[in-house]
Amino acid sequence: MKKAHFYGPAICITLSLNLFAQTSKPVSDAKKYKGEVARANFDTAVKPQDNFYEYVNGNWLKNNPIPATEAAWGSFNVLNDSIVHRLRTILNTAAAKKDAPHGSVEQKIGDLFATMMDSVSLNKNGIAPLNDEFAKINAISDNKSLWAEAAHIMKIGPDVMFGSGVEQDAKISTKEVFTLGQGGMTLPAKDYYIQDKPFFKNIRAKFLEYATQIFEQMGESADAAAKDAQKIMDMETQMANASMSRTEQRNIQAQYNKMPMADFEKSTPNIDWTTIFQTFGIKAVDTVIVAQPLFMKQINDMTKSVSMDDWKTYLRFHLLSGEAGKLSDTLSKISFNFWGRTFQGATEMQPRWKRSVEGTSRSVGQLLGQLYVAQYFSPEAKARVHEMVVNIIAAYKERITNVSWMSPETKKYAIAKLDKVMLKLCYPDKWKDYTALDIKRDAYVLNSFRINEFEFNYDISKLGKPVDRTEWGMSPQTVNAYYNPSMNEIVFPAAIMQPPFFDASRDDAMNYGAMGAVIGHELTHGFDDQGSQFDAEGNMQKWWTDQDSTRFHNKLQVIIDQFNGYTLDSMNVKGELTIGENTADFGGLTIAYTALQTDLKMHPEGVVDGFTPNQRFFIAWAQAWRQNTRPSYEKQMITTNPHSPNIFRANGPLSNMPEFYKAFSVGTEKKQNPEFKGFEIKPGDGMYRADNVRASIW
Ligand SMILES: [Zn+2]
Incomplete structure (x- = not known):
């Protein structure tokens, strides 16, 4: 989650x-x-x-x-910008040092940054780095393989179906607990799917255009792409209708629905939890907190009411939409036009170096942070x-x-x-401890998959352990x-x-x-x-x-x-x-x-x-x-x-x-x-x- x-x-x-x-305290000195x-x-x-x-x-x-x-410019942005420039220098130095020992901090952040900056390979390869994943989606044939693939995608990156994770139990703060809740929708809040105001209607129209372009990039005709885009809108609107609004989500008591996992499994029989837990690498879950039971019920119902082909379309869309910014310039621009231009009002894409610095800082913040504080603390x-x-x-x-x-x-x-x-x-x-994370100079999106999987496994490994307060x-x-x-x-x-x-x-x-x-x-x-x-x-x-x-x-x-x-x-x-x-x-x-x-x-x-x-x-x-x-x-x-x-x-x-x-x-x-x-x-x-x-x- x-x-x-x-x-x-x-x-x-x-x-x-x-x-x-x-500490020497400054005494007042107006001059x-x-x-x-x-x-x-x-x-x-x-x-x-x-x-x-x-x-x-x-x-x-x-x-x-x-x-x-x-999208905005003020105190936070100006300060952040100065930090981004410092981080750029750190990353350039690390990326240039090709002989850093494998597994070292420099190797990991240097190689990650290098794959983000390598525009030649990114443009040459297009969507090819996702081909293995597309093949797995195409091979889905039944309920079990649908949930195995959906759970795999949840692990490596894009947000699909629902949210899950391991969190502190809100009522027993020494314990970690498995949690489930709403997720798997492209637009950032329920309002965008259901509100009738012109602002939201316009976003929905732009979303259809964006989704159409994403499907076209997979090789679909304009006509087929537009139909598939509408399918995504219909499915996600059904999901949104069963979700909580941002304001409703402030009610934290309403989201604390703790129950034995066995009971929850019985209430959601269409979701193949055994396969999901196998894919997640979880041996046993006795208790679960379900933040939005209505939403989970909706996913359970949709598992049957939506055709297998439409679920494949949904997974293909989320895979490419979620990763577009980590692929070719063409795909990055499609992503920018929707998220940067429509949503935020920016008129130009940030230069590649800046996107790469911020991308590194977001994805492996504590690796880069070690080098940052060594210089600037x-x-x-x-x-x-x-x-x-x-x-x-x-x-x-x-x-x-x-x-x-x-x-x-x-x-x-x-x-x-x-x-x-x-x-x-x-x-x-x-x-x-990033020891278990492997970073290679192969492809940005593959590094991103490895980072997400590392974070996912890190999260899952907390189950059954006491809360780490450090x-x-x-x-x-x-x-x-x-x-x-x-x-x-x-x-x-x-x-x-x-x-x-x-x-x-x-x-x-x-x-x-x-x-x-x-x-x-x-x-x-x-x-x-x-x-x-x-x-x-x-x-x-x-x-x-x-x-x-x-x-x-x-x-x-x-x-x-x-x-x-x-x-x-x-x-x-x-x-x-x-x-x-x-x-x-x-x-x-x-x-x-x-x-x-x-x-x-x-x-x-x-x-x-x-x-x-x-x-x-x-x-x-x-x-x-x-x-x-x-x-x-x-x-x-x-x-x-x-x-x-x-x-x-x-x-x-x-x-x-x-x-x-x-x-x-x-x-x-x-x-x-x-x-x-x-x-x-x-x-x-x-x-x-x-x-x-x-x-x-x-
Ligand atoms: Zn605050």
């Missing part, structure tokens, strides 16, 4: 607490930090009290158009960020202690849960972070500890407004609509009193209503889909603000570039979210992404925070900074929210 944000990996304290005693607020990026024609995001970023947004090859950033985490946890405890809506007993447990949050910083203490679910070169509720852990890869999120050479105000808010965001996930259902050990188990739980959900509803009120490109933000992330943004910013206040008492900071520390905190926050996006990409994100569009991520939490209103108000400001004119946020202003609709949780 494609890993949800949810049941991800693991834990460990990578830094001892006494490490930050060695040293001059120039950290780039006023040239501001659009002073915009009133900050109407749209703070536009005010802080307006000129940056005007001066940094989206490159033709990209910053012990100073690690120590400073560790110190911020400690301060932000303390601030969160303080805020929990002070809220009026939570009972003392729930507070006590919440604080105990915070005390047990495990921290992973920069990169794993123990790298993933695992990482992200590579160190990823510009991101996560909280995993089953582990009660927060994870910050090395890549995010860089500007504009973190800069060891600037003062704390801006670091707390960006990196600090990211840390607070991940911590808050432990207490959002989903995380709050997990206890300190990562078990889905109730620890709130009923009354506190009701009050909490009433508070969440205020945020759901707030974000339901935002629209972009004539599409409404989905308040319920984005509630977890919006809560984390709001909570994270609030907690980071409190941590900064404590910090400022010990290490006062002056006015820099005309702004007080609190003002710079909010400026850093707004700046971190700056991003230009293409309308089609934005529409896709609103449909599928649990994060709101960046402009609302920036402005939404601010308009709830009295601290923000106060930081820029004329009265407060005059005292600290006589030159600053300040502004009052009043009813009627874009950023203003009346007291009765203003959210407050932590």
